[in-house]
Amino acid sequence: MCGMTTPSEDPTTAFLRRAEEINQQRMKAVEPLAELVARRNHLRQQLDALEETYGRQYVEAEKAGWTEEELTAMEAEPPVRRPRGRPAKKTGRKTTQKAAASPSGPSTSTGTVPGQQTRTEATNNGANPADAGTR
Template sequence: MATAHEIRQRMKQIQEAREEAFEPLAQVLEQRQELQRQLNELDEPYAKAYVAAEAAGWTAEELSAIGAEEPARRPKGRPRKRVASKAAPADAGSASPATVPAQGGDGEGATVEAGGLTG
């Protein structure tokens, strides 16, 4: 049967082996934290450069296509200008006719076209 001293010695050996196994993780963790700090420092200059590219005429879609992701946080200042929809508004001359329910006693509706009534 093992003595208390032998049991403590075995426990210390196991603990030392665990600490040795942890050492590579601790080193990588330190490097990762440093790289994350450096990346965070680039957020503001990246956002300013991105906004400057947009101001020079680049669209978000074009920038994305070449690998420039939209910044997580935009620099403080004026709000981003929204690009108008590319769909042209329908003009009044191309509207399709619509039937209006009859309001008199004759039971017939009238067709309404741009610029007048028929029926």
């Protein structure tokens, strides 16, 4: 009966009925995809939640002394996303109030660049005063 009209059916109704039949066939073909899309979205939500927890635990392992190289060797890859919060401290750039106030810190009263000696300091350390500040 596909594509045929009944004597009582007008052409518009026949057209729409045929379109509906074709659409039903197409819908059958997309039903498995719809189920997979829903399952995939659910798994992505689960993965997002797992990644967040994984990131926190990875950071905890680093805080406990594990290095990225050690963790990677054990198949614990660095997290895709780090946990929210304070950014990680940069190694070798720890500046504390004590370090800033220490006598070996930058001298603002004499205007010297950190690591330079004044002529007086060079003389007191046994160096040639003409070489002061030329490190």
